[in-house]
Amino acid sequence: MTAVLTEPAAVRVAGTRHLLSSEDLDRPTVERLLELAASFEAVAEREVKKLPTLRGRTVLSVFFEASTRTSSSFELAAKRLSADTISLKSSGSSVEKGETLKDTLLTLDAYGPDVVVIRHAQVGAAALATRYTRAAVVNAGDGAHQHPTQSLLDLYTMRASLGRVEGVHVAIVGDVLHSRVARSNIALLLACGAHVTLVGPPSLIPRGIEATGVSVSYDISDIATADVVYVLRMQRERMLAGEAYVPSLREYTLRYGVTSARLRPGQVVMHPGPMNRGVEITDEVADSAASLVTHQVRAGLVVRMAVLYDLLAGPEGAA
Amino acid sequence: MSGREPGRLTQAPGRPADVLLRGARVLDPGQGVDALLDVLVRDGEIAALGDGLDAPAGIEVIEAAGSTLLPAFIDPHVHLRTPGQEHKEDLATGTAAAAAGGYCTVLAMPNTDPVVDSPQVLDSLHERAAADARVRVGFFGAISLGQLGEQMAPLGELADYGACGYSDDGRPVLSASLLRRALQYAATTGRVLSLHCEDTSLSRAADMHEGAVCARLGLVGYPAIAESTMIARDLRIAQYESRPLHICHLHVEQSVEEVRRAREWGVDVSAEASPHHLLLTDEEVLGLDAARFKMSPPLAAEPHRQALIEGLRDGTIDCIATDHAPHHPAEKEVPFPAAPNGVIGLETAFPALVLGLVESGVVSLELIVERMTAGPARAFGLTAPRIAVGAVADLALWDLRERWTVSEDDLRSRSRNCAFLGREVQGRCRLTLAGGRVAHSAAAVAA
Numbered sequence: 001m002t003a004v005l006t007e008p009a010a011v012r013v014a015g016t017r018h019l020l021s022s023e024d025l026d027r028p029t030v031e032r033l034l035e036l037a038a039s040f041e042a043v044a045e046r047e048v049k050k051l052p053t054l055r056g057r058t059v060l061s062v063f064f065e066a067s068t069r070t071s072s073s074f075e076l077a078a079k080r081l082s083a084d085t086i087s088l089k090s091s092g093s094s095v096e097k098g099e100t101l102k103d104t105l106l107t108l109d110a111y112g113p114d115v116v117v118i119r120h121a122q123v124g125a126a127a128l129a130t131r132y133t134r135a136a137v138v139n140a141g142d143g144a145h146q147h148p149t150q151s152l153l154d155l156y157t158m159r160a161s162l163g164r165v166e167g168v169h170v171a172i173v174g175d176v177l178h179s180r181v182a183r184s185n186i187a188l189l190l191a192c193g194a195h196v197t198l199v200g201p202p203s204l205i206p207r208g209i210e211a212t213g214v215s216v217s218y219d220i221s222d223i224a225t226a227d228v229v230y231v232l233r234m235q236r237e238r239m240l241a242g243e244a245y246v247p248s249l250r251e252y253t254l255r256y257g258v259t260s261a262r263l264r265p266g267q268v269v270m271h272p273g274p275m276n277r278g279v280e281i282t283d284e285v286a287d288s289a290a291s292l293v294t295h296q297v298r299a300g301l302v303v304r305m306a307v308l309y310d311l312l313a314g315p316e317g318a319a
Numbered sequence: 320m321s322g323r324e325p326g327r328l329t330q331a332p333g334r335p336a337d338v339l340l341r342g343a344r345v346l347d348p349g350q351g352v353d354a355l356l357d358v359l360v361r362d363g364e365i366a367a368l369g370d371g372l373d374a375p376a377g378i379e380v381i382e383a384a385g386s387t388l389l390p391a392f393i394d395p396h397v398h399l400r401t402p403g404q405e406h407k408e409d410l411a412t413g414t415a416a417a418a419a420g421g422y423c424t425v426l427a428m429p430n431t432d433p434v435v436d437s438p439q440v441l442d443s444l445h446e447r448a449a450a451d452a453r454v455r456v457g458f459f460g461a462i463s464l465g466q467l468g469e470q471m472a473p474l475g476e477l478a479d480y481g482a483c484g485y486s487d488d489g490r491p492v493l494s495a496s497l498l499r500r501a502l503q504y505a506a507t508t509g510r511v512l513s514l515h516c517e518d519t520s521l522s523r524a525a526d527m528h529e530g531a532v533c534a535r536l537g538l539v540g541y542p543a544i545a546e547s548t549m550i551a552r553d554l555r556i557a558q559y560e561s562r563p564l565h566i567c568h569l570h571v572e573q574s575v576e577e578v579r580r581a582r583e584w585g586v587d588v589s590a591e592a593s594p595h596h597l598l599l600t601d602e603e604v605l606g607l608d609a610a611r612f613k614m615s616p617p618l619a620a621e622p623h624r625q626a627l628i629e630g631l632r633d634g635t636i637d638c639i640a641t642d643h644a645p646h647h648p649a650e651k652e653v654p655f656p657a658a659p660n661g662v663i664g665l666e667t668a669f670p671a672l673v674l675g676l677v678e679s680g681v682v683s684l685e686l687i688v689e690r691m692t693a694g695p696a697r698a699f700g701l702t703a704p705r706i707a708v709g710a711v712a713d714l715a716l717w718d719l720r721e722r723w724t725v726s727e728d729d730l731r732s733r734s735r736n737c738a739f740l741g742r743e744v745q746g747r748c749r750l751t752l753a754g755g756r757v758a759h760s761a762a763a764v765a766a
Contacts, residue, residue: 023535100649100652100653101653101654102649102652102653120654122653122654122655122656122657123526123536123537123538123607123654123655123656124607124609124654124655124656125654127607128607128652128653128654131652142654143537143538143654143656144537144538145536145537145538146537178537179537180537183535183537206533206534206537206540207529207530207533207534207540207542208529208530208531208532208533208534209531209534209535210531211531211534211535212531212534212535240523240524240539243523
């Protein structure tokens, strides 16, 4: 029997680097990735939007959970860098026939991928994946835990819009309890010197989250002091059936919805998508000039190009 | 009837031991013994204690100078997975693990497949134990049929067939009415109820202790009050019915407080804590290793650990129990939330406690031994193992200075989901006599 002793979440296995959690990113790495992303902007403007950098490399993405933005932007990012791509979704795969995550990964590893991008409904799935593949693993979302490329693209967007992140005040509004986006952003924003306030009903703010260094408010009017209002969706797919987190969506909208009346001029509004217009955010705000939502999607592409590039051709990845 | 009557304990037959242990430090807090002595075991009983005992002709002599002889332990809470889940553990492997951990007696929980809720299943287990068990095994009967929390199990018949107590462990008895009726009815059998207290409406789908670590990881939190409010309710019911109660695996400060308070009111309550809850905290979960650190109740934050230690010291917690819960490696090689709860602990309990609590001076060796012998014996009406002339030889010889790192190869259990795997512990069990028979013997003894 082989050893089942696990590695810690952020371990580098035999020189392979992974991107599992924003908590593992230090500031120099973040700077490197964001600069790299910026350099890929020019490629996106060209008529032929392709670089040969990752020719002959294979990027395999496995999505055990629904995704529009993340899966498409990883795939496009890999293609822009000339990598071969395989994209699998759990529906229509052997997962539906009861295959375990371990066996799915061992099977896919036999193709010798260089990067495995994985999204899964359960916390720790990406960390577990590192045990069963020699590829670099990128966590594209594990339950309510982490989604590090989302926080990188959000940071990229904020910096492009505000010129800086250090000292910026970000209010993250809504269902923090079930949000991997919130957890990833908290870690990265704090590491980069931003102030973070979580705003939402107490039942949707995780108990003990203050220990990370964030402030917590249950009053929506507190978003007025923020530079960035980051709006989260009510993640009903992660809520326990029948559990009363809020009396109703209607009441949530009344008390915590982000409306233009609750914003002040000069603030920018972000949302990781998909938006539930009329619930956590009004149409008016979503479509206003203050909204950076489409910037976020564009940033997603160049940031994911940067991550793939860095893992495979970057300072350590080249080895 | 005290309400803590013993059940039947079963062990495979074996040759009664004849051995002279020479020059060990003999420590039995219950007997007030702590001295360098020779101990003569003849025909499975302690025949003589003293200085410079002569070795009767042909008897095996073990030079034990430098080693420590302790009464063997009782674990009132283990899962031996038989019947139905023998790929995780069976009576032979589970009791081999127990013997290697210095235990002479273990009490097995009834959440098997099928559940031990009929005299037939219980009887077949005793039959099995009579063939396979290296140490004495007692078996709990279920409180409710199928442990479904609806209909009372045949508590009377289960007692007639030797149940050592009743438990729906793994699940709480959610219905206060069922618990009350079971308590009333159990008065006719004298066996105690051992309760896993958890208000599952507060801990539904929980992965780990609710708090700062859980908030960071995005796992579903198990709030401390899920356990303590249920303990409070159950102790009030026990008080009202004037019946004794045993509470499994306390893991948070609030629970310790409830038990302490109930004792002050005069409730006859006994309570356990596990080595992992006494030694580890929820920080361990950061690595997301379900095999080592996912269990129910979960590892809690440091202040809770301190409260458990205080409870152990002042006697609120009178038993140390491993909640030895084997799972097959493949079942644990899944993302954290998907993994089953439980860790094994029989082979590491005492060495982990010696290094973690005794070496650092937090509690005395005597206290640990008391909570692993007389404490559980009292809770389940058993005779406490003791080192005294005339007593059955329930002894374990330890090298208490040896530090070792727990590896998979050390484990006799069929499973590997041990919280102390990869950690340093202190103390090696050289020899265990259980029920007067050699249950465990390390090669080093002969050397």
